[in-house]
Amino acid sequence: MAVIGRRGRATTLTLALAAVFFFQPSEVLAESAGQSSLATATRQQKFAFILFYRTNNAATQAMYKVLHAEVERRDNAALVPLNITDAQEREIVEQYDASRTPMPAVMAVAPNGAITGVFAQKLLPAHVESAIVTPAQTQCMRALQDKKLVLLCVHPAGSRKVPVGVQQFRSDSLNVNRTHLVSIQAGDPAEVKFLQQLKVRSDISTAVTAFMAPPGVLLGTYNDKVTPTILMNRLAAAGQCCADPNCKHRQAASAARPTTRR
Amino acid sequence: MKLRNLIWKELWQRPTSLMTSLAAVALGVTALVAIQSITVFSEKKIAGDMRSLGANVLVLPPGVTLQDYYSADMHGQTMPEEYVTQLALARMAGVENLAPKLCVAAEVNSIPVTLTGILPRSEFEAKSAWQGMSFLSNPVGTDRGCCTKPVTDTSGETDLTSLATQRTVQDLGRNELILGADIAVQLGAGAGAELSLLGESFQVLTVLPPTGTIDDGRLFTHLHSVQRLSDSGPVVNVIEIMACCEDAAGSLITDLSQELPDTRIVTIAQVVEAQVAVNGLMSRLSWVFFGILLLVAGASIASVMYANVAERRREIGTLMALGASPGYVTKMFLGKAIILGIAGGGLGFVAGTVLAMVLGPQLVGVSVLPMPYLCGVGVATATLIAVGASYLPARRASRLDPCLCFNEG
Numbered sequence A: 001m002a003v004i005g006r007r008g009r010a011t012t013l014t015l016a017l018a019a020v021f022f023f024q025p026s027e028v029l030a031e032s033a034g035q036s037s038l039a040t041a042t043r044q045q046k047f048a049f050i051l052f053y054r055t056n057n058a059a060t061q062a063m064y065k066v067l068h069a070e071v072e073r074r075d076n077a078a079l080v081p082l083n084i085t086d087a088q089e090r091e092i093v094e095q096y097d098a099s100r101t102p103m104p105a106v107m108a109v110a111p112n113g114a115i116t117g118v119f120a121q122k123l124l125p126a127h128v129e130s131a132i133v134t135p136a137q138t139q140c141m142r143a144l145q146d147k148k149l150v151l152l153c154v155h156p157a158g159s160r161k162v163p164v165g166v167q168q169f170r171s172d173s174l175n176v177n178r179t180h181l182v183s184i185q186a187g188d189p190a191e192v193k194f195l196q197q198l199k200v201r202s203d204i205s206t207a208v209t210a211f212m213a214p215p216g217v218l219l220g221t222y223n224d225k226v227t228p229t230i231l232m233n234r235l236a237a238a239g240q241c242c243a244d245p246n247c248k249h250r251q252a253a254s255a256a257r258p259t260t261r262r
Numbered sequence B: 001m002k003l004r005n006l007i008w009k010e011l012w013q014r015p016t017s018l019m020t021s022l023a024a025v026a027l028g029v030t031a032l033v034a035i036q037s038i039t040v041f042s043e044k045k046i047a048g049d050m051r052s053l054g055a056n057v058l059v060l061p062p063g064v065t066l067q068d069y070y071s072a073d074m075h076g077q078t079m080p081e082e083y084v085t086q087l088a089l090a091r092m093a094g095v096e097n098l099a100p101k102l103c104v105a106a107e108v109n110s111i112p113v114t115l116t117g118i119l120p121r122s123e124f125e126a127k128s129a130w131q132g133m134s135f136l137s138n139p140v141g142t143d144r145g146c147c148t149k150p151v152t153d154t155s156g157e158t159d160l161t162s163l164a165t166q167r168t169v170q171d172l173g174r175n176e177l178i179l180g181a182d183i184a185v186q187l188g189a190g191a192g193a194e195l196s197l198l199g200e201s202f203q204v205l206t207v208l209p210p211t212g213t214i215d216d217g218r219l220f221t222h223l224h225s226v227q228r229l230s231d232s233g234p235v236v237n238v239i240e241i242m243a244c245c246e247d248a249a250g251s252l253i254t255d256l257s258q259e260l261p262d263t264r265i266v267t268i269a270q271v272v273e274a275q276v277a278v279n280g281l282m283s284r285l286s287w288v289f290f291g292i293l294l295l296v297a298g299a300s301i302a303s304v305m306y307a308n309v310a311e312r313r314r315e316i317g318t319l320m321a322l323g324a325s326p327g328y329v330t331k332m333f334l335g336k337a338i339i340l341g342i343a344g345g346g347l348g349f350v351a352g353t354v355l356a357m358v359l360g361p362q363l364v365g366v367s368v369l370p371m372p373y374l375c376g377v378g379v380a381t382a383t384l385i386a387v388g389a390s391y392l393p394a395r396r397a398s399r400l401d402p403c404l405c406f407n408e409g
Helices: A002-022 A033-043 A058-072 A087-095 A125-131 A135-145 A164-171 A189-198 A228-237 A248-252 B003-013 B015-053 B082-090 B121-129 B162-166 B181-187 B223-230 B246-259 B268-311 B313-321 B326-363 B372-398 B402-407
Strands: A047-053 A077-083 A105-109 A115-120 A149-155 A179-185 A208-213 A217-222 B056-060 B095-108 B111-118 B176-179 B194-197 B200-207 B218-222 B238-243 B264-267
Touching (some): A033 A077, A033 A087, A047 A058, A047 A125, A105 A125, A115 B082, A135 A149, A135 A189, A149 A164, A164 A228, A217 A228, B003 B326, B015 B326, B082 B095, B082 B246, B095 B194, B095 B223, B181 B200, B194 B218, B268 B313, B268 B326, B268 B372, B313 B326, B326 B372
Parallel strands (some): A149 A179, B111 B218, B176 B200
Antiparallel strands (some): A105 A115, A149 A208, B056 B238, B095 B111, B095 B238
16 A cells, blocks of 8 residues: 555646646746847857837838848848837846937847947948957957956967966955956958957967956056056056046045056 | 232222123124124125036026026926937037936925935936937037037946935936935935835935035936836926036027026026125124224213213222322223223124124025134224223323312212
8 A cells, every 4th residue: 555655646747737837837838039039149159130119100211121131131130120118038138238328229148148338319331340259359348247357368379378477366365356368369361350449469479468447438448468457456446537627636646657568 | 909900999890881882892892793794604605606516507487586496397387308318319518417307296204305306317308319420510619619528438337326416316217216315314314214105115226425505305216217207208397407617608508598598597507696695784783883883882981981980989089199190090990991892802703703603604505614813803903992982081190280189089
């Protein structure tokens, strides 16, 4: 009797578990159309351009027209239209705080989840172009948006050695959990645009490190002789005003000037 | 008999005339000291506000009038929170921080309180980060020559009381509260306490140090929590913009007006200009009242002195018959005037200072302290008026003929 009782309880438990797994309410398992499109874009390593809108008015249609044309002529971009009043899309709307953004708006999301641009109420082809950034730039932006310091090391051909000062800075207990390192080769054709914007030549003979801080500030670029003290001093002085003699921050500033060499 | 003793004796023998003269002088000095003290401390407060807030700009719903910077969100009108996102994405040069606020009435343990929703800096910075790395398209050092973009603090150390000094806080959870100094005492709550507000439980993160502003009586929590609990939707009462310097703030006004044409942009200078004008008027009027009241006091003293001379003819005649010179008699009356002036000026200074210390906090919200230089001004002027008003009666007394005084039966 005890054996039958135990078997009966085991069977009941198995059936109950099966019911839980196989008969879930549909809204728990199914993705929304927006989430599905975003997931597809990520899988395909494309930049997703989410068009948030409230009503399909003239402004929305104008924005859609520009975006559609730009996405169509690229193979690394996907268009994801999303009505913020659709209850199914509430999760995405909350994730990107779209209900508090002027409508219509386009948000560009890189394959790694970094947001590379937000354009509200008006969209130009140049905006789409500017939002499609290089792989290294997406890494930097993702780290900055995760509120981390970024050290971008640009290596000369044939080298991947991170400068000693950079390694020491990263390994410091104060910085170990808040610093992200991105390494690229100076001659990488995929990073030409980014390096041009950073004003780093492709024929460098020694490593160059660009030091960045959230939300997107370049603190300086340094050669391979940079020390952790220089980086720490620069970080401590960050965010203070520059040459304006009337600026209240400049009057209180006392940090040493950074040394930047390329 | 010594001159000093004669003067004192005469003063105490005729107290009514003494009091009358004293009151007249003291009243004039009281008016001057009270108004000047309040004006000076009000100007100091404005100067202090300008130093700490001078570069700040307020974005308000249209049609809102503003009397006090610190209560800029308590007008009841709202505007969409999407204006905040618009400003964050615009990344205008010179904008150091944004502080949108929404103010609602609430109750804690049946005590009415003002609950203010604020947006932490981290959320403003996050939206700013969505626009990418600004240095790539907008090099460091704008054409305004001021204000590189401020860097997010990644050290993990947060100054929880920065709301009191910088008007913003780095991070604030949806169910966390920051209490003003006065309301914390009133509620008997400190850091770590649990409070129930609008049907939801909040934990007190910290209590702010006293600021001397209306913020001492407020509770602060996350803006979106206040919006949710009050069913107001994504709206705010005010967006406070901290510009990094006055130079940037000047150009910012134009940019803001273009970016948000359906709002009212107000600088600190505009907020305080009405108060500055009132202070100037009060200061000028105080001197006018002082002059008028002292003239009245002078006339009163002159009248009392003439009556005193007439009343003491026989006494003066006796003194002169006993050898008192005309100069001695003159000194007797002028000495009395000097004492009246000094006493009236001193009394007026004390009364005026007390009046200013009581009325200052109530009328203009400033604490007033004694101003010693006004004592000197009041006493010197009162003495001058008293002596001036007593001069002619004193000369008349000094020219009396003793024989004629005794002949007047």
